[in-house]
Amino acid sequence: MTIYFYKVKDEYGEFSNFSKHGFEVDGLYWKTSEHYFQAYKFVGDDHFETIRQAKTPMDAANFGRDRSKPLRSDWELVKEEIMYDAVWNKFTQNPELAELLLSTNDEIIIEKRQVIITGDVEKMGLEEMHWVKY
Numbered sequence: 001m002t003i004y005f006y007k008v009k010d011e012y013g014e015f016s017n018f019s020k021h022g023f024e025v026d027g028l029y030w031k032t033s034e035h036y037f038q039a040y041k042f043v044g045d046d047h048f049e050t051i052r053q054a055k056t057p058m059d060a061a062n063f064g065r066d067r068s069k070p071l072r073s074d075w076e077l078v079k080e081e082i083m084y085d086a087v088w089n090k091f092t093q094n095p096e097l098a099e100l101l102l103s104t105n106d107e108i109i110i111e112k113r114q115v116i117i118t119g120d121v122e123k124m125g126l127e128e129m130h131w132v133k134y
Contacts, residue, residue, distance in 0.1 A: 002108045014097055015109065017086070018057040023093040025085070032057040033086035038064025040082045041071050 005012035008019050017034040030036040030052065038060045039051035047069050054060040072078075091097045 002110060003104055004110050004112045006113050014100055021090050021094045021097055023089040025089055033090045035060040036086040037083055041075055043072055
């Protein structure tokens with residue numbers, strides 16, 4: 001059986017980047033993995049701390065998606081590693097999450113969310129982010 005998750009309040013919602021399972025990295029506390037991921041788009045910028053301190057994960061996401069601020073120049077090269085670091089720290093520092101993840105055994109876990117795809121035509125699509133357990 002494949003496990004799908006997206007909303008925090010749904011089954012396996014703890015896997016969402018918006019779930020309130022904080023963690024610490026390099027002496028900084030992160031409220032959610034969404035805060036961490038979005039802030040790292042702006043390392044060395046005041047926007048980094050604004051996002052880290054954002055009240056909610058949605059606020060962090062909105063700040064991070066604000067294109068009036070330029071992304072770090074290597075973002076496309078490092079974004080997957082940053083997400084890996086966020087998820088790794090979230091699950092290793094919250095034992096109840098590690099236990100939940102391990103309870104899924106060999107099931108495939110997919111974040112399923114709607115996104116707007118733009119180009120010549122706008123349409124709604126489904127984007128899947130596949131998780132790999134090591």
